[in-house]
Amino acid sequence: MTFDYAPAPESRASVEIASDYGLFIDGEFSPSASGSSFVTVNPATEESLSSVAEAGSADVDRAVAAARRAYDAVWGPMPGRERAKYLFRIARIIQERSRELAVLESLDNGKPIKESRDVDLPLVAAHFFYHAGWADKLEHAGYGPAPQPLGVAAQVIPWNFPLLMLAWKVAPALACGNTVVVKPAETTPLTALAFADICRQADLPPGVVNILTGAGETGRLLVEHPDVNKVAFTGSTEVGRSIMRTLAGTDKRLTLELGGKAANIVFDDAPIDEAIEGIVNGIFFNQGHVCCAGSRLLVQESVAEDVLERLKARLSTLRLGDPLDKNTDIGAINSAEQLARIDELAKSGQGEGAERWSAPCEIPERGWWFPPTVFTGVTQAHRIAREEIFGPVLSVLTFRTPDEAVQKANNTPYGLSAGIWTEKGSRILWMAQQLRAGVVWANTFNRFDPTSPFGGYKESGFGREGGLHGLGAYLKTEAAR
Amino acid sequence: MTHDRIGVRKTHKLFIGGAFPRSESGRTYEVATATGDFWSNASKASRKDARNAVIAARTGFGKWSAATAYNRGQVLYRIAEVMEDRRAQFIDEVMAGEGVDEAAARQQVDAAIDRWVWYAGWTDKIAQALGTANPVAGPYFNFSIPEPSGVVACVAPQASSLLGLVSVIAPVIASGNSVVAMASTERPIPAITLAEVMATSDVPAGVVNLLTGDPAEILPWLASHADVNAVDLTGVTDRDLAISAEREAAGTIKRVLRPAPEADWNADPGMDRLRTFVEIKTVWHPMGL
Numbered sequence: 112m113t114f115d116y117a118p119a120p121e122s123r124a125s126v127e128i129a130s131d132y133g134l135f136i137d138g139e140f141s142p143s144a145s146g147s148s149f150v151t152v153n154p155a156t157e158e159s160l161s162s163v164a165e166a167g168s169a170d171v172d173r174a175v176a177a178a179r180r181a182y183d184a185v186w187g188p189m190p191g192r193e194r195a196k197y198l199f200r201i202a203r204i205i206q207e208r209s210r211e212l213a214v215l216e217s218l219d220n221g222k223p224i225k226e227s228r229d230v231d232l233p234l235v236a237a238h239f240f241y242h243a244g245w246a247d248k249l250e251h252a253g254y255g256p257a258p259q260p261l262g263v264a265a266q267v268i269p270w271n272f273p274l275l276m277l278a279w280k281v282a283p284a285l286a287c288g289n290t291v292v293v294k295p296a297e298t299t300p301l302t303a304l305a306f307a308d309i310c311r312q313a314d315l316p317p318g319v320v321n322i323l324t325g326a327g328e329t330g331r332l333l334v335e336h337p338d339v340n341k342v343a344f345t346g347s348t349e350v351g352r353s354i355m356r357t358l359a360g361t362d363k364r365l366t367l368e369l370g371g372k373a374a375n376i377v378f379d380d381a382p383i384d385e386a387i388e389g390i391v392n393g394i395f396f397n398q399g400h401v402c403c404a405g406s407r408l409l410v411q412e413s414v415a416e417d418v419l420e421r422l423k424a425r426l427s428t429l430r431l432g433d434p435l436d437k438n439t440d441i442g443a444i445n446s447a448e449q450l451a452r453i454d455e456l457a458k459s460g461q462g463e464g465a466e467r468w469s470a471p472c473e474i475p476e477r478g479w480w481f482p483p484t485v486f487t488g489v490t491q492a493h494r495i496a497r498e499e500i501f502g503p504v505l506s507v508l509t510f511r512t513p514d515e516a517v518q519k520a521n522n523t524p525y526g527l528s529a530g531i532w533t534e535k536g537s538r539i540l541w542m543a544q545q546l547r548a549g550v551v552w553a554n555t556f557n558r559f560d561p562t563s564p565f566g567g568y569k570e571s572g573f574g575r576e577g578g579l580h581g582l583g584a585y586l587k588t589e590a591a592r
Numbered sequence: 593m594t595h596d597r598i599g600v601r602k603t604h605k606l607f608i609g610g611a612f613p614r615s616e617s618g619r620t621y622e623v624a625t626a627t628g629d630f631w632s633n634a635s636k637a638s639r640k641d642a643r644n645a646v647i648a649a650r651t652g653f654g655k656w657s658a659a660t661a662y663n664r665g666q667v668l669y670r671i672a673e674v675m676e677d678r679r680a681q682f683i684d685e686v687m688a689g690e691g692v693d694e695a696a697a698r699q700q701v702d703a704a705i706d707r708w709v710w711y712a713g714w715t716d717k718i719a720q721a722l723g724t725a726n727p728v729a730g731p732y733f734n735f736s737i738p739e740p741s742g743v744v745a746c747v748a749p750q751a752s753s754l755l756g757l758v759s760v761i762a763p764v765i766a767s768g769n770s771v772v773a774m775a776s777t778e779r780p781i782p783a784i785t786l787a788e789v790m791a792t793s794d795v796p797a798g799v800v801n802l803l804t805g806d807p808a809e810i811l812p813w814l815a816s817h818a819d820v821n822a823v824d825l826t827g828v829t830d831r832d833l834a835i836s837a838e839r840e841a842a843g844t845i846k847r848v849l850r851p852a853p854e855a856d857w858n859a860d861p862g863m864d865r866l867r868t869f870v871e872i873k874t875v876w877h878p879m880g881l
Contacts, residue, residue: 237729253721255862352842359838360831367845524844526871536877543875554878560728564736568871569821570845579724580736580872589862590852 116430119437121224125211128218128301131162134170134324135307137177138317144169149326151300154221155434155443155478163300166323171292171332174321178263178290179338181318186290187260191247198243198286200313205236208309212302216274217434219301221443221479222397224435234559235278238577241561242282245582249287252582259587260288261364262340265333267354268303269345270296270445271400271501277303279565279576280343281320287585289341290319294333297326298446331357339363343584345402348499348525348570366574366584368402368566370499371527373548374520375405375556376510379414381532385554387421390505393530393556395429395483398442399503400449402571403528405556407496408507409516415509419487426470426483433475441472441503444479453481453502460486460495465506491522499525513538517545526568530556549575604634604780606641606804607787609648610797616640621805623780626691634780637803639813642772645801646819649743649770652798657740657768659796661716668712668766670793675705678789682754682782689753689779703858704758710861711762718767718866726874733877738870740768741847742821745814747807749827753779755857757786760826763865765799769822772801772814776827780804808833815840822847822869829853 131148133140142148143164150159166174186194205212212235213227220227249258266280273295284291295303303322310320323329327350334342334354344354345368358365375393377386393405410418434442444450461467465486474480481503489496489506496506510516520529529548531539539553549567552558559565564578574584604623605612614620617638623631637645656664675682679701686697719737726734744764749756753776764771775783787802803810807828815823815837823841828834828851841848849868 348845351845355842355845356839359842360835362850369845539877540875543873543877549871549873551873551875553876555732555876558728558730558732558876560726560730560734562726563728563734563876564724564726564872564874566872568741568873572845573847573871575872578726578736578874580722583867588864588867590855590864 116438118433120433121214121435121437123214123218123435126214126218128161128215132300132304132324133164134166134174135304135322136170136174137321138311140307143167149297151219151298153218154445155475157477160219160301163304163324166325166329168332170323171329171336174292174323175263175336175338177318178292178321181316182262182290185316186319187288191249191288194285194288195243195246197313197315198239198246198282201309201315202236202239202243204309204312205232205239209233209236212274212305214435215305216302217442219299220270220273221434221445223439223442224437225439226397231272231275234561235274238278238282238561242286246286249582249586252579254583254586255589255592257592258287259592261585261587262289263338264289264291264341264343264585265336265339266291266293267330267334267344267346268293268295270299271397271402273299274302274306276345277306283576283581284585285319287582289585292321292323292333292339294323294325294330297324300324334358341585344368351572364584367572368574368576369570369572370525371402371404371567371571372407372497372499372523372525373403373405373528373530374407374409375530376516376520376532376542377408377410377414377418378533378538379411380534382534382554383414383418383421386418386532387425389530389532389554389556390422391425391429394505395441395503396557398444398481400445400501401557403550403557405528405530406500406505408505409510409519410507412509412511419507422485423468426485429470429472429483431472431474431480431482441483444481444502447479449501450479450481453500453504456495456498456500457484457504460489460493460506463493465489465493465495491519497523513542517542521547524570527571528552601632604632604784604804606635606637607784607790607800607802608641608645609651609801610791612787615805616644623778625688631688632781634784634804637805637810639810641803642810642813643817645772645803646743646814646817648798648801649772650819652796653740653743653770655796656765656770656799659768661719664766664768665712665715667794668708668715668762671789671795672705672708672712674789674793675708678785679705681785685782685785686754689781690751700752700755704755707755707758707762707861711766714766714866718870721863722867722870722872728876731879733879734874736872736874738767739873741869741871742769743819744769744771744822744824744869745817745820746771746773746824747811747827748773748775748783749855749857750776750778750829752857754782754786756827757783759857759861760824760865761800763861764824764869767866767870769869770799772803774807774810774827775802775804777806811837812840815846816843818844820846824849825851826855827851
């Protein structure tokens, strides 16, 4: 006999979504100057959630001007210890409203509630709490005796961890004394708009945080605005390149957190059961919509067969479906566009001769979904081994020696993260030294912490978010003081 | 009958992979002293020379980045020692090239030598100054350490032909990067003498590569080269050239240091340059029984 899971949906009652939202500028919501707006939908059901204003050139001007005024008059001159208390307040309010925010995130993004509830929201609160404490201790952070903020920061947020990536950008910026204009992704604006309400509850002075919803064009207008001092972008390497080109010749500071094609390396002495969980978490966490996802499994030849067999067995137990169901492991793909991209790359894998296996799971009739998929027989030349898929698709390659593992792992223009699975501590540290990646996880994967700097080597971007190193992105260099 | 001895002039060449080749293009350009007298025909580096220099720098990077910080410190200190031996020569060349009096030239040369000593002392402190142990909420020893970015292409300052050059290449190699540097176009001679110092200071071949010529011709190739990790535009005086180089650098998301025409090379260098050309690696090491 088989046991079926009964539905266990998280209540939507904690969430109130307005039928439409304006732009959050200078502490108030207002419609866009042009009156144009767009709809954000629930990717699991394709239902419309709300209509959101689309910021244009005049709105960007107004938001940057508000941020500049707040910087000059209020936030810049405010003692660090007072800024700290605002950030602590925000952290507390996020904790208080975390269930509501988690549900909202899952509705707008499609990620399972167990992830938004147990990963995203705790980290969001922790991020504000951590950075709050820095606000009055910056002179002890190793950036010289009198660290100074940059001014107005333009921050462009991706759709994969909408509120968490907002926290990664807003918290250090405010702690260092900057004001911000935030542009959330067009498919996931709702938690950023909820954050505006958190700023209201915290009595944050008007203009310190401004939120402009819109698509790529809004982002372009924002980063090109002449009165912006700093641009922080998380997203695709392609857009990162174009932002870097745009900023050439200006004195704007830039940090980029871009794509990845991380190797997750399993040695034959690894604790295999733990490694299986780590492989699953590495690539199927958040439907693989993770820039640091362990999308290339490098497994030592001697254990490859065993690992693959156990991996497929484990993937066959994953539950795909309603993101709000507490038992759901795999949620919805964030947009039809992203689904098409994943599909195209997966087809290229088959076309180039790799063998495709997808977990047997029922795909809901509505919404955008992709089953956990594993490719074997992958060569380094295949597109699925080179290009970022940003979906639940794992490419499996094998190796014989540690040197071969290093060579294959580093054979990518990216360098965001890597994973190592072995019981041998000395091997962990040797491998970590050889890998050209900004974050190296040993016997774990996709683990984050506000004290732990995150960011890439090579074409995965530059600058760090989190930790002491993340502060540097929002402070003047010594030469510029 | 007596006559004045005729001096033996030196042919000034490039410095690539520890050797002193002429430009593969066979081209040279005339270098004059500050008073306008003929000084030398310097090699005019070509795109091919720049590419060869990048290949040499990539090779040099492997050995240099793997060297211990202590070893790198000794090598940098050795550079200062060998420069000190050639102090008089450097003073003459700075005087001739920059048109300053002897006291001013001496000050520049002494500051350049002392800068190597300063950075020699940095090599084994960068990881301590820029590294952290991070108190993550979980059973992991989490640490962040700086590692060199890789191959760095530099355009050295145009006016300060020796102190400026040393001030841009020393922080790059101190942390374990290798460098392809373009010397001051009109004042390249101290750079070539510095290359001779490099060649006799235990600096592994390819760690420092020096090109003479026109940045407008060479820089675009370095800025777009996929095996260059970072571009230091400090000495670029042409604004359009700097902008196009930064745009080219975006192709492979290179680290870029923008031009610094007003830089005061006698000021305390601080840590900005050291920070620019390192990557921070964070490792999560498990703890448990």
